[in-house]
Amino acid sequence: MDAILKASLPRLREKLLEALQAVLPIVGIVLVLCFTIAPVSPSILLCFLLGAVLIVVGIMFFTLGAEMSMTPMGERMGAVLTQSRRLPVILGVGFLLGFLITISEPDLQVLANQVPSIPNMPLILSVAAGVGLFLVFAFLRMLIGVSLPKLLVLFYGIIFVLAAFVPREFLAVAFDSGGVTTGPMTVPFIMALGVGVSAIRGDRHAADDSFGLVAMCSVGPILAVLLLGIAFRASDSTYVPPVLPDVGDSVQLWQLFHEGLPTYLYEIAVSLLPIVILFGMFQLAALRLDKRTIGRIAVGLIYTYIGLVLFLTGANVGFMPAGNYLGQVLTGQSHRWIIVPIGMLIGYFIVRAEPAVYVLNKQVEEVTDGAIPAQAMGMALSAGVSISVGLAMVRVLTGISILWFLIPGYVFAIGISFVVPKLFTAIAFDAGGVASGPMTAAFLLPLAQGACVAVGGNIVTDAFGVVAMVAMTPLITVQLMGLVAQLRAGRRHTALPGAQPVPAGAAAFADWPDDAIIEL
Numbered sequence: 438m439d440a441i442l443k444a445s446l447p448r449l450r451e452k453l454l455e456a457l458q459a460v461l462p463i464v465g466i467v468l469v470l471c472f473t474i475a476p477v478s479p480s481i482l483l484c485f486l487l488g489a490v491l492i493v494v495g496i497m498f499f500t501l502g503a504e505m506s507m508t509p510m511g512e513r514m515g516a517v518l519t520q521s522r523r524l525p526v527i528l529g530v531g532f533l534l535g536f537l538i539t540i541s542e543p544d545l546q547v548l549a550n551q552v553p554s555i556p557n558m559p560l561i562l563s564v565a566a567g568v569g570l571f572l573v574f575a576f577l578r579m580l581i582g583v584s585l586p587k588l589l590v591l592f593y594g595i596i597f598v599l600a601a602f603v604p605r606e607f608l609a610v611a612f613d614s615g616g617v618t619t620g621p622m623t624v625p626f627i628m629a630l631g632v633g634v635s636a637i638r639g640d641r642h643a644a645d646d647s648f649g650l651v652a653m654c655s656v657g658p659i660l661a662v663l664l665l666g667i668a669f670r671a672s673d674s675t676y677v678p679p680v681l682p683d684v685g686d687s688v689q690l691w692q693l694f695h696e697g698l699p700t701y702l703y704e705i706a707v708s709l710l711p712i713v714i715l716f717g718m719f720q721l722a723a724l725r726l727d728k729r730t731i732g733r734i735a736v737g738l739i740y741t742y743i744g745l746v747l748f749l750t751g752a753n754v755g756f757m758p759a760g761n762y763l764g765q766v767l768t769g770q771s772h773r774w775i776i777v778p779i780g781m782l783i784g785y786f787i788v789r790a791e792p793a794v795y796v797l798n799k800q801v802e803e804v805t806d807g808a809i810p811a812q813a814m815g816m817a818l819s820a821g822v823s824i825s826v827g828l829a830m831v832r833v834l835t836g837i838s839i840l841w842f843l844i845p846g847y848v849f850a851i852g853i854s855f856v857v858p859k860l861f862t863a864i865a866f867d868a869g870g871v872a873s874g875p876m877t878a879a880f881l882l883p884l885a886q887g888a889c890v891a892v893g894g895n896i897v898t899d900a901f902g903v904v905a906m907v908a909m910t911p912l913i914t915v916q917l918m919g920l921v922a923q924l925r926a927g928r929r930h931t932a933l934p935g936a937q938p939v940p941a942g943a944a945a946f947a948d949w950p951d952d953a954i955i956e957l
Contacts (some may be wrong), residue, residue, distance in 0.1 A: 441729075441736045448501050455795070456496035462786040463880075464489045467759065470779065475766040481759050483690055484682045488755015491694070491747045492790065493699065499744025500795045503625040503639040508800075509730070509806025510716050511629025517723045518630075519580070527580075534630070534698045535572035537564040537711035538623050546704065547753065548904070551886075552610050553897060559669060560662065564614050567661030568654050572627070575653035579631065585649045585863050587855035592656045593847050600840060605898045607666030609839050612905030615659040616873030619651050624793035626712060627651055628800055632733050646834040648801075652866030655908065671764045681758050697754045698746070705745045707756065709738065709844045752879035760880040764887025768834070774833075776888050777830045780881075784826030784907070787881065791874040794818060801864055808922075809864070817918045818872050821910035826881060829906040832899060833888045839902040843909060850912035860917025868915050869908040877907050 467485060471477050497936040518527050539545065545564060549557040578588060600608060619627075631650040684690045716734075719724060726734075767776045788794060798811035828842055854862040882903050 441733050444606075445465045445501060445505070445740075446735065449497060450715070452497040452501045453493070454501075455500065456493045456790075459496065459786075459789040460489055460493050460859070461917060463783065463790060464780075466783055466786065467763070470763065470767070474775070477759070477762055477766070478683070479679075480684045480690075481762055483684065484693065484755045485759040486755075487534065487690065487694060488751035488759075491755065492749030495744045495746070495748030495751060496795075497744065498740045499748060502737045502740030502742075502744055503795075504799070506628045506734045506741055507625035507712075507737070509737075510712070511626045512632050513724055513726070514719050515630040515632065517719055517826065523581075523796055524699070527576055531573045531576045534931070535569035535627075535657075536565045537715075538626060539568040539658075542618055542623050542708070543613070547749075548610075548613060548882075551882065552901070555607070555610065555665075555669070559665060560614070563661040563665045564618055564658040567623040567657030567659070568618055568623075569657075571653045571657030572650065575631075575650045578653065585652065585859065585866070586851060589854065589866065590650070592660070593851060596656070596659055596663065596849075596862065597840075597844060599660070599667070601955075603663050603666040604658065605838075607662060609902035609905065610907075611659050611662035611666065612732070612839065613842060613901055614662050615655040615657075616870060616904040616908035617654055617878055618658045618875070619870030623654070624797065625649060627654060628867070630744050632800070639780050643844065648860065648863035648867050651870040653864065655866070655870040667851060681762060690869050692697065694754050697750055699794065701749045701753075703745045705742055705749070708745070708935050709742055713738065736746055749879075756876075756880045757883045760883035761887040764884040764889075765891045766887075768824060768888035768891035773834060773888075773892065776834070777827050780830040780884065781823045781827040783884070785823035788818050788822040788872050788875050788907075789815060790876050791872060793871045793874050797864075797871045809861075813918065814864075814868070814915070817914045818911050821868075821912075821914035822872050822907050824914075825906040825910040826903070826909075828910075829881075829885060829903040830888065832902060832906075833894060834892060836894055836899050838898075839905065846913065847911045850909070850916065853916050854911075857916045857919045858923055861922070862917055865912045865915035865919070868911040872911050873904045874906040876901060877904050881907070 463528075464486070471482055518530060521527065540561060545561060549555075552560065574588070575584075578585065600611075603611070627650050631648065682693055684693060720731070740777075764776070767773070767779060794815070798814045799945075801809050801814055802811045831837070832839065832842070850865070857865075882900070885903045886896055886900040889896050892932050894900070
């Protein structure tokens with residue numbers, strides 16, 4: 438164990454630099470706003486800065502911990518499931534995994550606590566059942582080899598038909614729930630499960646189908662909450678804004694975070710426990726990994742636990758009140774439309790601080806053998822999130838229904854999926870779920886809520902939907918990146934001596950040799 442800890446120290450320093458690069462731009466933007474057009478109290482500013490420190494350290498531990506524990510656990514469990522060749526076992530365990538992991542997802546807890554019109558438990562259980570059911574569908578898709586775009590057309594068609602019959606109080610929350618369920622606890626494990634399940638197929642397109650699980654698991658919660666909205670009468674609970682901190686000295690500042698720490702120590706322990714128990718059962722029944730591998734996974738779980746506790750403490754205690762107050766101050770001025778470009782700037786950088794984004798980018802680079810670099814994925818996600826936050830702020834200021842944005846966006850995203858390489862489509866829909874993580878729920882959503890309070894809008898119908906917008910635009914930007922790669926690779930292919938005419942469509946791209954795929 439000591440050797441594993443010492444060996445991980447250089448990696449921790451590497452992750453610390455990555456975390457600083459992700460969080461410092463957000464801190465810089467907020468500081469510039471605080472000292473210019475959006476003055477805040479010293480208490481709020483100090484809480485924000487201490488929260489930023491905790492977030493940096495939390496990202497450092499979490500990203501390394503996920504690589505050491507969550508990814509190998511998921512891959513091995515996925516491989517054992519499919520090796521059993523018993524479909525009822527695969528589907529039953531898949532539903533159980535999706536249900537338990539979602540119930541313990543920190544992002545879902547954050548969202549549920551901010552929704553005034555729906556009690557926490559019905560919302561959480563509905564979302565968990567939706568994720569479990571659609572993880573089963575995702576496994577079936579991978580084992581049978583069904584095209585992801587066709588399934589997306591079917592399920593999103595059902596979603597938009599149901600949306601016409603659902604009360605407005607449920608609409609934005611339903612689409613938000615699809616984004617928050619794919620957070621830092623769920624994404625590493627589910628994506629690794631996909632790699633493990635696809636590896637057992639052994640065909641040349643198995644790696645392509647290893648992506649898409651997050652996309653399918655994002656659909657389930659939306660359908661579940663829409664059905665909940667049809668069957669359940671929303672309550673008339675009023676919105677309760679986060680309490681703005683008021684500290685007089687450094688001891689009171691520390692006390693504020695110290696009071697929140699036990700809550701997250703308990704929540705993350707409960708979150709990790711089902712995964713640890715299930716992995717222990719797999720280890721005893723089938724895996725039988727050696728002591729060194731178990732020790733590495735154990736150290737990784739400890740890092741993951743420490744990282745998530747620090748991250749959520751910093752985000753919820755330090756970032757959430759600051760985001761809400763900044764939204765009120767910026768929108769309370771005569772030039773309230775300034776919230777749109779500022780929101781876009783914050784959105785561009787805030788996705789880089791999402792813990793699960795690191796996991797996705799790294800896995801994309803590994804599975805594609807560098808054809809899709811992590812840096813290119815990061816830029817595509819940042820551009821998409823920037824646009825989505827700007828549109829979300831336009832919604833807050835105008836009160837436009839979220840369907841005016843989501844229906845055209847999803848129609849376009851699903852439409853181009855039939856001409857884009859299927860690997861890019863699966864990655865794009867996974868990226869949409871990954872981009873909308875705890876930073877979105879803990880900073881951007883309060884920012885929109887504060888702005889909505891300042892303009893006198895409806896919190897539930899106008900402010901909620903930020904997460905849904907953040908989950909939608911990466912679907913377009915990542916697929917457009919794939920379309921550009923396809924066109925460039927086509928020109929390169931036809932330029933080769935004796936090359937045959939290139940067939941149209943994504944299938945041709947998928948059938949080309951690996952050296953025809955260029956770096957972006």
